[in-house]
Amino acid sequence: MKLPAALRLPSRVGWRDHVIGALLALVYVAWLIPGARVLGFPRDEGIYFRAGADYFRWWHSLLERGREALQQGAIDGAFNINHEHPPLMKTLFGASEWLLHEKWRVFADASTAFRLPGMMSAGLAIWVTYLFGARAWSRRAGLVAALLFALMPRVFFHAHLACFDVPITAMWILCVYVHWRAQEKRTWGWAVAVGVAYGLCLATKHNAWVLPFVLVPHALFVDRHGIWRALRVGRVSIPASIVTMATVGPAVLYALWPWIWNDTMGRLQFWADFMTHHDYYNIEFLGKNYFGPPSPKSYLPVMVLATVPTITILLFLAGAIDRIGVGVRRLRAWAMTLAHRDPRDTPPRDPLETDLLLALSFCGCVSVFFLSKTPIFGGTKHWMPAYPVLALFAGRGFDLVTAAMHRALPALDDTKRRLAETALVACVTVAPLAVTAHSHPFGLSAYVPLVGGTAGGADMGLNRQFWGFTTQTAAAEYLNSKAPRGANVFVNDTTWDAWARMQEEGRVRGDLRVVGAPAEAMLSLVQHELHMNEVDYDIWIADGSDAPVYVVTHDDVPIVSIYGRR
Amino acid sequence: MSATALSALQRWGFAIVPAVGLVELVAHVAQTRPAANEGDWAAARAWVAASAKPEDLVAFAPKWIDPVGRMRFGDDIANIEREARPDETRFPRAIEVGIRGAHLAAFDGWRKSDTQRFGGVTVTTWENPSPAHVLSDLVSMIEPRHAHVFRGDAECPWSHTRPESGGLGYGPAVPADRFACPGGGFAGMSVVADLDYVPHRCIYAPPAGGPLRIRFEGVRFGHELHGHHAIYVEAERNRTGAPVTLSFASGGTSIGSIVHRDGDGWKPFELDTSQLDGQTGELTVEVSSPSSDRRQYCFEADTR
Numbered sequence: 045m046k047l048p049a050a051l052r053l054p055s056r057v058g059w060r061d062h063v064i065g066a067l068l069a070l071v072y073v074a075w076l077i078p079g080a081r082v083l084g085f086p087r088d089e090g091i092y093f094r095a096g097a098d099y100f101r102w103w104h105s106l107l108e109r110g111r112e113a114l115q116q117g118a119i120d121g122a123f124n125i126n127h128e129h130p131p132l133m134k135t136l137f138g139a140s141e142w143l144l145h146e147k148w149r150v151f152a153d154a155s156t157a158f159r160l161p162g163m164m165s166a167g168l169a170i171w172v173t174y175l176f177g178a179r180a181w182s183r184r185a186g187l188v189a190a191l192l193f194a195l196m197p198r199v200f201f202h203a204h205l206a207c208f209d210v211p212i213t214a215m216w217i218l219c220v221y222v223h224w225r226a227q228e229k230r231t232w233g234w235a236v237a238v239g240v241a242y243g244l245c246l247a248t249k250h251n252a253w254v255l256p257f258v259l260v261p262h263a264l265f266v267d268r269h270g271i272w273r274a275l276r277v278g279r280v281s282i283p284a285s286i287v288t289m290a291t292v293g294p295a296v297l298y299a300l301w302p303w304i305w306n307d308t309m310g311r312l313q314f315w316a317d318f319m320t321h322h323d324y325y326n327i328e329f330l331g332k333n334y335f336g337p338p339s340p341k342s343y344l345p346v347m348v349l350a351t352v353p354t355i356t357i358l359l360f361l362a363g364a365i366d367r368i369g370v371g372v373r374r375l376r377a378w379a380m381t382l383a384h385r386d387p388r389d390t391p392p393r394d395p396l397e398t399d400l401l402l403a404l405s406f407c408g409c410v411s412v413f414f415l416s417k418t419p420i421f422g423g424t425k426h427w428m429p430a431y432p433v434l435a436l437f438a439g440r441g442f443d444l445v446t447a448a449m450h451r452a453l454p455a456l457d458d459t460k461r462r463l464a465e466t467a468l469v470a471c472v473t474v475a476p477l478a479v480t481a482h483s484h485p486f487g488l489s490a491y492v493p494l495v496g497g498t499a500g501g502a503d504m505g506l507n508r509q510f511w512g513f514t515t516q517t518a519a520a521e522y523l524n525s526k527a528p529r530g531a532n533v534f535v536n537d538t539t540w541d542a543w544a545r546m547q548e549e550g551r552v553r554g555d556l557r558v559v560g561a562p563a564e565a566m567l568s569l570v571q572h573e574l575h576m577n578e579v580d581y582d583i584w585i586a587d588g589s590d591a592p593v594y595v596v597t598h599d600d601v602p603i604v605s606i607y608g609r610r
Numbered sequence: 611m612s613a614t615a616l617s618a619l620q621r622w623g624f625a626i627v628p629a630v631g632l633v634e635l636v637a638h639v640a641q642t643r644p645a646a647n648e649g650d651w652a653a654a655r656a657w658v659a660a661s662a663k664p665e666d667l668v669a670f671a672p673k674w675i676d677p678v679g680r681m682r683f684g685d686d687i688a689n690i691e692r693e694a695r696p697d698e699t700r701f702p703r704a705i706e707v708g709i710r711g712a713h714l715a716a717f718d719g720w721r722k723s724d725t726q727r728f729g730g731v732t733v734t735t736w737e738n739p740s741p742a743h744v745l746s747d748l749v750s751m752i753e754p755r756h757a758h759v760f761r762g763d764a765e766c767p768w769s770h771t772r773p774e775s776g777g778l779g780y781g782p783a784v785p786a787d788r789f790a791c792p793g794g795g796f797a798g799m800s801v802v803a804d805l806d807y808v809p810h811r812c813i814y815a816p817p818a819g820g821p822l823r824i825r826f827e828g829v830r831f832g833h834e835l836h837g838h839h840a841i842y843v844e845a846e847r848n849r850t851g852a853p854v855t856l857s858f859a860s861g862g863t864s865i866g867s868i869v870h871r872d873g874d875g876w877k878p879f880e881l882d883t884s885q886l887d888g889q890t891g892e893l894t895v896e897v898s899s900p901s902s903d904r905r906q907y908c909f910e911a912d913t914r
Binding site for chain 1: 638645672684776
């Protein structure tokens with residue numbers, strides 16, 4: 045069976061692949077949008093909603109009032125809120141809300157409009173992952189990499205939010221990809237694109253500070269012969285992408301962040317200080333509550349194994365081991381050449397040093413989490429920029445498995461080969477799809493089957509949630525139908541901002557009133573995390589009973605307990 | 611391994627990958643099925659309600675199912691005395707209500723005497739090989755019929771008012787029924803989250819503004835005074851607070867003192883009372899600390 049000519053792809057990766065990447069992104073965003081309605085608002089998101097509205101309002105006022113908006117008072121008035129994080133995504137959240145909710149009413153919920161740029165950034169990450177895999181190895185590898193990245197439950201959860209973790213993941217892989225392309229294209233246009241991408245990365249989240257440790261060594265290694273030749277004639281040759289990262293990158297950050305237009309150095313210093321001396325928050329790991337250094341070194345590996353589908357990890361290992369093998373063979377051949385011996389087994393040289401770039405990118409994202417001073421309260425979200433690379437190696441692993449299948453089944457005709465390949469794709473994606481779909485809206489409570497699922501995670505003493513967003517599920521399952529009219533509710537870890545927005549959008553009954561203590565409440569909520577247990581016990585004393593009236597569960601595991609005053 | 615087997619493995623080894631994918635799917639389907647339904651819980655509750663004696667412990671396994679257990683069983687069975695127990699030594703029997711084959715390590719070494727299955731809920735009865743016989747439980751005696759509380763020379767009257775509680779970081783709730791001291795300070799029954807966030811029913815008696823004395827009347831003495839004490843987790847986990855000293859005396863004679871230092875957690879203690887064995891009388895407890903800063907202190911003790 046032959047595909048129609050219009051659907052056949054040329055061997056060279058090109059615009060059609062952008063269409064494929066865009067379609068994957070579109071499907072993912074379309075899947076995310078309806079899920080936003082059932083997902084409550086985490087603590088940080090409420091702040092970003094407000095900041096986004098303020099930031100965008102300032103840009104709007106700049107267009108309307110010009111010079112007046114440029115006064116420091118006007119800038120600081122808009123950008124002081126949440127100035128510890130750079131502005132790009134918050135500005136986009138605000139723009140999206142203004143356009144898609146306030147002006148055009150595309151979304152009935154303001155929150156969905158706020159969240160859309162975050163969702164689109166997930167789509168962007170998928171798009172770039174596909175392209176990267178397609179160019180580096182094969183379209184099949186790119187497709188599987190994109191799917192396996194999209195079908196990680198934690199990625200899926202965070203992709204719904206108006207936060208920065210998925211956006212920085214997208215910006216990171218975009219920047220790495222553009223840098224990689226720039227090494228091939230060697231034009232100033234691509235070099236400037238690296239600078240712009242890096243600037244966007246800087247304007248998204250401080251993870252960008254680590255990127256130079258990935259891109260600079262890679263660029264120097266790719267250009268090593270040219271740099272050496274220049275040095276021998278007394279010249280210094282610096283790769284163009286490094287120059288643009290150092291110049292265009294900060295310029296983009298500066299242009300997008302009016303808050304640093306005044307007292308620039310002082311405010312950049314504040315940003316650096318804030319992030320390097322960040323508070324530690326409580327988080328449970330293996331049954332222990334961590335609230336300060338030293339952080340356990342096993343945290344990252346255990347959490348990756350417990351939250352990334354096992355089939356994805358297996359393919360990642362297959363792909364990574366293959367690439368490490370190639371690297372070892374290259375090193376051995378190089379060593380033999382130095383010793384003037386004949387390197388019989390020399391793998392083909394990759395002028396773009398793709399393996400090195402991906403390895404540096406992966407290590408750059410994860411290495412900091414082996415330092416004992418790095419806070420671990422963010423669960424897996426803080427190393428999420430490593431996941432597109434993890435998925436790319438998994439895509440490479442899938443290529444190897446497919447090749448092995450073809451060797452095992454040489455007699456298959458084209459149609460059967462395609463069917464077998466499709467079945468193989470289904471086999472490696474169906475479990476991640478099922479696990480991811482099932483996890484919503486409890487993405488932070490869900491763990492993969494390897495550790496026993498959500499119940500297994502609870503058995504192991506792994507964190508069940510943070511940020512108090514599950515209050516919305518408590519409302520949907522109990523409060524909205526059972527709470528007495530006008531009842532006072534203690535919402536514990538949910539911010540009053542988040543509660544007010546849930547009421548505004550009809551997610552929580554409007555007559556319910558928030559109070560600050562269980563003793564003042566008719567109904568009290570506890571979002572189950574180890575360190576929240578103390579609130580449970582306070583409610584027992586305040587209410588005179590330790591029996592909840594309702595418990596929200598996911599796969600039997602308590603997520604929120606609701607107590608009622610007797 | 612024979613050459614044929616090796617060749618087959620090399621040829622078909624790739625199949626491990628799709629097999630792992632499918633096994634992961636099957637495991638997911640199996641793990642996401644509910645372990646027990648409402649009917650199972652109701653049947654288990656009915657059996658436990660009929661079988662459990664007041665002195666028995668009722669506990670849920672795994673530990674994380676506890677909120678569901680409390681909801682299904684209600685506070686008449688899953689009461690605070692059982693849920694926030696000081697330890698298991700006083701219970702002659704434990705009725706363990708478990709799902710997913712879970713079992714509490716606390717009953718290792720106890721003798722299993724009965725198992726009942728109600729669908730997905732398993733109820734196991736365990737016999738304590740050496741239960742302690744509690745004569746007087748001070749936590750149950752912290753009320754005006756059995757206790758008087760003093761700060762300095764001033765007596766702290768018994769009061770019934772609103773309980774006081776807050777959100778995360780507030781510390782143990784201040785109970786509605788308490789001895790409230792003039793100028794601050796109180797004593798009453800509350801539940802403390804210990805260093806491991808485990809609940810313990812105890813006498814909440816912060817040494818605020820000077821030593822707090824509690825005089826218990828009608829205490830039946832045995833051969834020992836057995837107890838635990840702790841400071842609220844967030845107040846002791848940074849290990850920067852002052853120690854708290856708990857002293858016991860009867861008839862003007864000291865029984866002993868124990869010091870709680872930050873980081874000790876739910877610290878057990880035992881004091882010899884064999885000289886008072888068989889007597890009923892007064893027991894004075896003093897709680898003191900060189901500082902009152904975040905000394906959210908709670909203790910429990912019984913005679914046995």
